[in-house]
Amino acid sequence: xxxPDLPTLTFADSEEHSLLTRKFGREIANYFSGSPLxxxxxxxxxxxxxxxxFSHPRARFLLLNALAPLVQAADTAQLAFAMHADVAPLTxxxxxxxxxxEEMIAQYDSSEEGVIIVFLGVDEAGVLDASSxxxxxxxxxxxxxxxxxxxxxxxxxxxxPRGKLAGAAEGVIKAMKEKGFAFHDHSPRHxxxxxxxxxxxxxxxxxVDWNTRTPFCAQCGQPTLSVQAGTKRVCPPTDRAGGQxxxxxxxxTRGTVSNxxxxxxxxxxxxxxxxxxxxxxxxxxxxxxxxxxFSTLAGFQEPGESIEEAVRREVWEESGVKVGRVVLHSSxxxxxxxxxxxxxxxxxLPGEGEKIYLGHDAELESAKWFPLEEVKExxxxxxxxxxxxxxxxxxxxxxxxxxxxxxxxxLMTAVVEGWWIPSRM
Ligand SMILES: [Zn+2]
Numbered sequence: 001x002x003x004p005d006l007p008t009l010t011f012a013d014s015e016e017h018s019l020l021t022r023k024f025g026r027e028i029a030n031y032f033s034g035s036p037l038x039x040x041x042x043x044x045x046x047x048x049x050x051x052x053x054f055s056h057p058r059a060r061f062l063l064l065n066a067l068a069p070l071v072q073a074a075d076t077a078q079l080a081f082a083m084h085a086d087v088a089p090l091t092x093x094x095x096x097x098x099x100x101x102e103e104m105i106a107q108y109d110s111s112e113e114g115v116i117i118v119f120l121g122v123d124e125a126g127v128l129d130a131s132s133x134x135x136x137x138x139x140x141x142x143x144x145x146x147x148x149x150x151x152x153x154x155x156x157x158x159x160x161p162r163g164k165l166a167g168a169a170e171g172v173i174k175a176m177k178e179k180g181f182a183f184h185d186h187s188p189r190h191x192x193x194x195x196x197x198x199x200x201x202x203x204x205x206x207x208v209d210w211n212t213r214t215p216f217c218a219q220c221g222q223p224t225l226s227v228q229a230g231t232k233r234v235c236p237p238t239d240r241a242g243g244q245x246x247x248x249x250x251x252x253t254r255g256t257v258s259n260x261x262x263x264x265x266x267x268x269x270x271x272x273x274x275x276x277x278x279x280x281x282x283x284x285x286x287x288x289x290x291x292x293x294f295s296t297l298a299g300f301q302e303p304g305e306s307i308e309e310a311v312r313r314e315v316w317e318e319s320g321v322k323v324g325r326v327v328l329h330s331s332x333x334x335x336x337x338x339x340x341x342x343x344x345x346x347x348x349l350p351g352e353g354e355k356i357y358l359g360h361d362a363e364l365e366s367a368k369w370f371p372l373e374e375v376k377e378x379x380x381x382x383x384x385x386x387x388x389x390x391x392x393x394x395x396x397x398x399x400x401x402x403x404x405x406x407x408x409x410x411l412m413t414a415v416v417e418g419w420w421i422p423s424r425m
Contacts, residue, residue: 003383003403004077007034007195028414030332030343031191031405035199036128037121037154044228049146050119051097053153054084057141060128061087062120062156062204065173065183069201071193073182079197080181081128082172087157090168091115095155101227101234108236110223113165116158118207118230120200124151127196156204156230158212187336191385191405198405199333206335207231210263213337218261220251233261264338269310270298271343272411273323276350281375281415282321284367289386293400294368296408301342311344319367320357322349329414332407343407345415374399376416383409 007029015021043049053059060081063070072078092098095117099107122144143150161169173183186193186201193201207230217224217235224233235251253260273282273296283294299314301307308326315323323346332341348354356367378399384391385403394400402408 003385004031004192004198004405005195006031006404007199009034028330028343028410030330030341030407030410031195032198032202032333032335033331034195035121035203036123036125036196037200037203038124038149038151039121039203040149041231043146043149044119044231045101047097047100050229051094052146053119053122053144054095054097054117054155055093056144056153057084058144059084059153059155060123062154062200063087063159063172063176063183064156064204064208066160067205067209068183068185069193069204070176070181071184073177073180076182076184077192077194077197079193079201080176081154082157082176086175087159087172090159090165090172091117091157096226097229104225104227105234105236106238107240108225108238109240111241113163114226115165115169116208116211116226116230118156118204118211120154120156120203122149122151122153124149126152128152128154128200154200156208158208160212202333202335206333206338207263209335209337214261217251217253219253220249222248222251224261231263235261266339267301267307268298268334268339268341269301269307269314269344270296270341270407270411271311271315271323271326271346272296272329272408272415273315273321273346273348274415275354275369276348278347280369280371281412282315282319282348282356282367283370283375283412284319284364286363287365290400292382292397293386294366294370295402295406296411297364297367298341298408307342307344311346315346317361318358318364320355320360321367322353323347324349324353329411330407341407343411345411370399372416375401375412379409379413379416 009027009029015026062079063082070080072080096114144153159169159172211226211230214233215223220235222235224235227234235253237248237254238245239248284297285294297315297318301310311326312323315321326344326346329343329345331343334341358364358367378401382390382394382398382400383403390400
């Protein structure tokens with residue numbers, strides 16, 4: 001599979017005039033960012049908006065089957081989108097938006113099985129319309145408008161067959177396959193979507209997965225209800241299951257100071273560490289990786305720790321190297337399942353600070369200092385997806401690295417291009 005493109009910034013043309021760009025270098029947009037959708041998060045509590053958007057003939061639905069998105073069968077790098085008529089047999093005409101959030105909570109019935117539906121946003125510029133909907137033969141329908149907003153509304157719908165709705169879900173899946181679409185696994189080993197579409201898929205995947213895996217209240221353990229178009233779960237005070245309204249156990253999330261339950265984003269630090277003199281870069285490898293494959297070090301950000309401290313701690317724990325100054329480079333949403341990769345560049349302390357010691361933590365099989373020239377060559381000739389073969393022209397035994405869709409690759413590229421040297425522009 002060819003390595004996909006990277007997102008471009010909407011303000012890229014004006015960036016050379018930016019004072020911040022002159023001072024700190026260009027902004028880096030990583031794969032899984034750069035969605036063309038305006039999320040309009042402030043409208044997620046507006047039921048009239050959601051109802052109108054969901055049932056509009058221009059609305060588009062990204063279907064996920066066991067988290068695999070619907071794509072064009074002939075081109076798996078292109079997402080495919082269903083229309084309202086395709087999903088209605090599973091979701092109903094108005095989806096969960098027939099009722100307001102207050103009504104949904106007041107009428108909560110834990111024995112009801114709902115479809116997970118997430119409002120993703122509105123494509124205001126119409127960039128997705130041309131390439132990837134299931135509607136090429138559709139007659140022109142009027143654009144969706146609400147208040148000052150117009151464009152094509154996008155939703156994600158979980159069509160994984162389960163429970164009482166399994167039959168309806170299977171019907172939708174079958175109908176889409178008959179139309180020439182397929183569900184394609186876009187897990188990290190098989191990434192290939194075009195940049196803007198990868199960002200839409202990332203948002204949909206993270207939220208559908210979170211709703212699926214979080215059916216119970218983290219505070220009290222009772223079942224919860226998905227509200228705000230799939231971006232929040234609440235713990236209702238009553239339950240109508242069995243035909244009788246009964247009070248549920250008290251729960252602190254219903255108080256005035258409430259944390260409800262919101263989707264997780266787990267920050268992870270990932271860092272290119274340069275030697276004290278700036279001529280080498282520290283890379284590590286895990287046992288399960290292919291031969292000769294290395295990458296930058298990474299680890300989870302812990303509570304009560306700054307990003308810079310997490311970088312210094314992780315590097316020391318995994319490799320024994322002591323890092324001094326740390327600068328932030330860029331970040332990358334990583335929806336497998338809910339990470340945010342925070343990319344940094346750090347500089348090792350001279351002398352003893354550069355000494356590698358793997359005895360603290362068993363995570364790495366090996367860590368090494370690589371001369372920048374060797375990394376530069378590997379970035380040109382030795383990158384590929386983790387599950388894929390080395391690229392053509394790769395010489396056995398040479399360093400192998402992750403592709404440009406991985407922030408690790410962007411960090412190494414920044415280092416070999418001399419990103420940290422001031423006044424480059
Ligand atoms: Zn609760």
